[in-house]
Amino acid sequence: MKLINIIEFESFNDERGRLVSLESQKNIPFEIRRVYYLFENSGLFPRGMHAHKKLKQIVIALKGSCRFVLDDGSVREELILDDPTKGLLIDSFIWREMHDFSNDCVLCVIASEYFSEDDYIRNYEEFLACRN
Template sequence: MQIKFIQLQKHGDERGSLVSLEEQKNIPFPIKRVYYLFGTKEGVRRGFHAHKTLKQVAISLRGSCRFLLDDGKEKIELLLDNPAQGLLIESMIWREMYDFSDDCVLLVLTDDYYDESDYIRSYEEFTNQAVSAIS
């Protein structure tokens, strides 16, 4: 599995920093939905799903959290802690987020609107579909 980080151009001076997010420029898809997670309690894991077609970019605006990404063949764990870096999560990738810092604010941009039918919430169902797609 190839992990793709998107380096976001940071502008700033002694007053502070600014990062601009633009669809089809530094975000590789049309942005249809934006949401963010914050106030996640210690020891809580989130995610536990994959998307059939949805693509996402996750950015830790503040603090940090860890991701477990799984394509059905390989699992990769990584730390997201840079507000000038986005993590591209393609479709059919199982994701779990954990080890949230107390101050973590995780922003997620998606290429489509919320659609419950796009979610795969059973890991067994995900692995069955991922193996079928590989074969």
């Protein structure tokens, strides 16, 4: 199973700058229920360290970079997210970790569901048990 799924967003460019438009059910393959962003992250401390039972996400590095580790319980893949025209699609039941944030990193997260603590799996052993 391929864990790293990148969505390339069309960028409209001219002498004024660049623009990327994100639209539910068009270039975002689900209904958008929540959008949030992470910034001023310490490069010393990882984030994520969880999976979701139902929620799907697209993560975009609007500025800077971050290293992602994705894990489905049998395969682990890594990538550096550092291009605001590319979104990382993370499906449900995928463990995600974020490491090595650049000082200027701003991550935008687009989610398919509203926040629900019940949707989180925050323990890796529990995650592995859910996968079997």
